[in-house]
Every structure is written in C-alpha cells, then in structure tokens.
Amino acid sequence: MSFRSKRLALTTLGITAILTAAAGCTTAGTTTTNGSDAGSIVFGFAVGTLDPVLADQTQNSVPDNALYDTLVEYTRDGKLQPRVATKWTLAPDATSVTFTLRDDVTFADGSKLTAADVVYTLERTKRVGTGVASLINDYRSATAISDTEIKIDLVRPNAIFPGALSKIFILDADLVKQHEGTDNAQSWLAANAAGSGAYTLTSIRQGTEIRLQQRPEYWAKQDGRPAQIVLANVTDGSTARNGLLAGQYDAAIQSRDDAATFAGNPGFRVVERQSAAQNYFFINTKSPKLADVRVRRAVALAFDYQGFVTNVEGGSSKVATGPLPAALGCRPRLPASAQNLDEAKKLLAEAGVSGLSLVAEYQTWNPAHIQAATLLKSNLADIGVKLDLKQITYPAYIAQLAKPETTPDFFYMSDFPLYPDAGTILARTYDSKMIGRGSNYGNYADAEVDALITKALATTDETARCALYEQAQTKIAAAQVSINVSNPTDTLVVRTGFTGLGDSDSHDMVNLLDIRTAG
Known part of the structure; x- marks a missing residue:
C-alpha cells in the first residue's frame, strides 16, 4: 500500500x-x-x-x-482534491454525498464517462466484496441524477467517505458488462482494462x-x-x-x-x-493463550525493537510509537515501543503463565520478514516462551482470518492507510464488525472502541473527529493488539x-x- x-x-x-x-x-x-x-x-x-x-x-x-480515473485524489500533504469530479457536497448528517462530474472524460474506446459508470463501479465493488470494498463498507446505493451528477447514500454517517473514493477506479460499464460472466468480470479485468x-x-x-x-x-x-x-x-x-x-x-x-x-x-x-506504512506482528487476541492482555504485553516487551531497526533495517526506519503509522495525523502521544525483558517476565508471572508455546507466521519473499520472525523467536526464548515459525503466503493468511480459531498467534506484516485519514485504518482493522472479513488482523473487539470509531466517522468537524481517533488509539494501544515494530x-x-x-x-x-x- x-x-x-x-x-x-x-x-x-x-x-x-x-x-x-x-x-x-x-x-x-x-x-x-x-x-x-x-x-x-x-x-x-x-x-x-x-x-x-x-x-x-x-x-x-x-x-x-x-x-483509470477516480472521482477524487489526494495530494502529498493529505488534501482531497477533484479528479473526474468537479465538486462534491456531504450532507449535514454525513449520510449521503453528491458529486458533480466533468463532461469531457472519455474511456479508451471513445465513449463518455458518465454518472452511470460510477454507479456500476460502486455496485460491482459491493458485489465482489473484496479489496477496496472494505473502504466503502458504509455504501448503501448510488443514483445517477444526470450524466454528470450522482448521489451516494450511506448505511450510516461517514464524513470521510469521499476520501475512500480516491481508491475506487471508474469502469466503463458497457464494456465490462460484456465480460461479466459468473464472476463479475474478475477474470476478464485481471488481464484487461476498461478505463479512462x-x-x-x-x-x-x-x-x-x-x-x-x-x-x-x-x-x-x-x-x-x-x-x-x-x-x-x-x-x-x-x-x-x-x-x-x-x-x-x-x-x-x-x-x-x-x-x-x-x-x-x-x-x-x-x-x-x-513511508506511510508501519511494520507489525499482529496478535490474535482471541487465542486462548493470548487472551490475557498481560501476556500480550509481555511478548511485546520481549522484542528487540532497536536491534531490529539498526541491524535489519539498516537504521533507515524508526521504532513505532503506537498502533497507527507515524505518517498519519490525529495520533496521540504514545511512547516508542521498547524492550524490557524483566518486565515481560514479571507480567507472565502475574498472569500465572509458564511453558507457553506459540506460533508465528511470516512470508518468505522478504528477507526482513524472515529476520523479524527469527528475532521474535529468539527474544521470546529469553522470557521462557517457545515460538514455532511457519512460512505462509499472504492469501493463505487472509483465508485463515475467516475464523479466530484458525488465525495464527502472530503474523508479521506491513500495513498502511489507503488514503491519509486515521479513520480508514481504525474502521478497517480495529472495528469488531470486521472480524472474519480479512482485515481485523488481531480479531480485536472492544465495544467502547467500536463506539468511538462510529462516532468519529459521523463527526464532520475535523478537530472533534481527530480527538475521537486519538481516544480510540489510546485504548487500542493499551489492549496490545499488535507488536508495533517500526516506521520505515x-x-x-x-x-x-x-x-x-x-x-x-x-x-x-x-x-x-x-x-x-x-x-
């Protein structure tokens, strides 16, 4: 990302x-x-x-x-600006948004891009239900008011929804319909283009x-x-x-x-x-062995963050400071992750845990992923925890997320917001309704965090929304949903x-x- x-x-x-x-x-x-x-x-x-x-x-x-084109796009400083859309209006209650489109955009075959193509694209994305569909979970329906105007209705208030459309690439509806088949044209679009x-x-x-x-x-x-x-x-x-x-x-x-x-x-x-990314070991909070936050905190305290940043990443990254990437705004002031083996052992003792055996999965295409997993294994041995390492592909890992009981204890990965708003990671990765849907990597559920995320998305005032984001992150950090490693x-x-x-x-x-x- x-x-x-x-x-x-x-x-x-x-x-x-x-x-x-x-x-x-x-x-x-x-x-x-x-x-x-x-x-x-x-x-x-x-x-x-x-x-x-x-x-x-x-x-x-x-x-x-x-x-392809999108309705909107982001600048480097995080400003949302028009692309195919010339303007948009968010309803006062943030339950709908209306876009006005340019009238001079054509697809590669010469046909005009209209609001009907945007409607088709959104509906197809919803039907397929994977990938960028996670960004528009609050999408209910869309109506082409005219060739250059479209209204999008949402299932709940979402003030940051327009930003999600920076990752929704508009399809030539007439062309794609010819190749829909039984898979919503996924096979055809994998090797063909239908864009403007x-x-x-x-x-x-x-x-x-x-x-x-x-x-x-x-x-x-x-x-x-x-x-x-x-x-x-x-x-x-x-x-x-x-x-x-x-x-x-x-x-x-x-x-x-x-x-x-x-x-x-x-x-x-x-x-x-x-980078907009952060490197993590996500922890399966629903694993019986890791259900106690003291155990999760202990394994996080065991990891040698500075050693990883210096020796594996060549000093080019910084130790992470919380559950969201440092490149994002609206982050609370949280301490950098740090190793403390004595405190880790103390927490395990308080939790009455000994002889703990866990499993971490990682991808082999990146040497840094292999080294991160190997380092965690060594560090956990220092606090009496046995860690077995298992190689896996990313698609296979995502398939395991379908159920908490098939999710590994740890998985090493990098994650980042697909557009520069803290809400996109919070809603996708930490809202409990995303458990089993391939993006709540820690199977994390907290009713208070869910409520904060929902309230933040419904808040049109950016300052107030930012404060809610920070409250949610503070709670997530305290729950130790992940081992927050580094910002590259x-x-x-x-x-x-x-x-x-x-x-x-x-x-x-x-x-x-x-x-x-x-x-």
Missing part, C-alpha cells in the same frame, strides 16, 4: 517490479526493457491482477492509477510484464510524460541495483544499503521519503533526466502520472 501492503510498504518488498518508460516491442510474447530509452522504477512485487477492485494492493493500484486513464493497456504477461501506452486524447494530458511504460518483474533488490548500474533500468526502490552505491554518482539522485523510510534511486518520482505533490510515492522525461 502507496499509502499501501498487500497491504505492504515499499521498503519491505522482497520480489520487485520494474517500471520502464521504453521504446521496444509491445507484443505479449516479447520483452525489451532498456532503461537507456527512458525510465524505470522498482516499486513492488509481482503484478498479479489489473482488476481495480484489488487496488488495495500497491502492485495493482500503481498501474490502475494510470489506466492517461494510459491504455498494450499488453500483459501476468506475473512478468505490463506495457502501457499514453493516450493522446486524455482529458488531463500533460507534456513530458513518457509515451510508453513497461512494468517488468525482477527477483530482488540487488538485481535492480545492478540493473540500474548497467543502464537497464532508470529508477528503483532500494534499501538504504543498496542506495549508498549511488552516493556521489552524478548519473543518479537518491530520494528519501517517510522509502528510498528511491532515479537516473538523471527523470523527475516526478518520489518528489512530486502526489500522495503516493510512486505515481506513474508524475513521471517526466527531460527533453
């Missing part, structure tokens, strides 16, 4: 992808990626699908943002390469964008680094150690930007001659629409 992860931070990715603005063969069966022709960037792991409903994952949302964006899909080799072509008739066309963009996978950061040095690629998300290779090299510049920094290496990558006004560090070429 590009406020992003599977929900994963850019700096935590292990299998990487290259973005290359290149002249070359565009057939599905042939690949020519040559950085000397234009620009490239390592930005995520293997692209799995183009379906916009799965734009909660950065590897999907990055190309989707070039292929600045680029069209030239070809796709799933898991290997995506090629995009600029649309000269795009309503918001800007000079300097590359004519073609290629997204192609590489296997690790060192391969990307070597590709940069060899002239194969033009930009890459790199670790701080790899980025140091380019220090003083006039052919490159290094851009650092605080994203480091981007860019070849001289390319701008707009990592240093633009866009909310996301990697926005294909920001790329500009010299000359």
